[in-house]
Amino acid sequence: MTVRVVVADDQAMVRAGLRMVVESEPGMDVVGQAADGAEAVALARRLRPDVVLMDISMPVMDGLAAARRILGEPDPPRVVMLTTFDTDENLYAALRAGASGFLLKLSPPEQLVEAIRVVAAGDALLDPAVTTRVIASFAGGHVPVTPRCLDELTPRELEVLSHLARGLTNAEIPGELFVGEATVKTHVARVLMKLGLRDRAQAVVFAYESGVVRPGAAAG
Incomplete structure (x- = not known):
């Protein structure tokens, strides 16, 4: 195509x-x-x-x-x-x-x-690490606003979003949550769908600006 x-x-x-x-x-x-x-x-x-x-x-x-x-x-x-x-x-x-x-x-x-x-x-x-560093740096100037769509996420999906925002990859998140990589991929897809986001970069922006994570929580 x-x-x-x-x-x-x-x-x-x-x-x-x-x-x-x-x-x-x-x-x-x-x-x-x-x-x-x-x-x-x-x-x-x-x-x-x-x-x-x-x-x-x-x-x-x-x-x-x-x-x-x-x-x-x-x-x-x-x-x-x-x-x-x-x-x-x-x-x-x-x-x-x-x-x-x-x-x-x-x-x-x-x-x-x-x-x-x-x-x-x-x-x-x-690159997730670069994205996270930049957003963490600039998001400090914004007052977090918690949108209603966050209520759609399960506790596990919220955990996955938090790890995404810290710059972890699909291969790294299983070590934090003790689940398989295929399960993580499923959770990531559901998080993006429920929040109406296009990709991981948008998920990182959303996580910081909604207060799911705070500047200083980024990995590395």
Whole structure:
């Protein structure tokens, strides 16, 4: 199955370069290009791509605002944010916007292709330990708000969410809960479904901002 991609960047040369990289890979196709965030939102609604490559800094509507609009639609595509600056603030903003990935524009072409494959398959692109460190750092400035959907989780699922937020992988959580890895995977899937989250990165953001875990509880 072909992965359908929309490229959003205000620089024509960057869009052309990204398109060249994507379309050089079998099974990937750029179905649309946008020069600003508003155009990206319109293209995402009309073309229904699998993945949107979204520059953070764009005119009319910036990439973060555009990502929030796109990801607020029913059955949205995955969004990978692109930036020139590798900062924790940008990463946190991208995660809060709902992005599944964060990539530097200077990344090698093979890394871009892999990023598209990873998020198109339903996974988060970001390393759990890095994600946890960044969210723990920035979440301290937010007053936790406990949403009602937390009541939907069983005590074991709440434990799994807590371990996810500490940066533990599916292979590491069984050692904490004394269950098999297959059971952990089932719990993770149920947590994401019940909370309406797309991936593990979103689960980490949710856990910190809802007060399930507090800054300082991160592993490592």
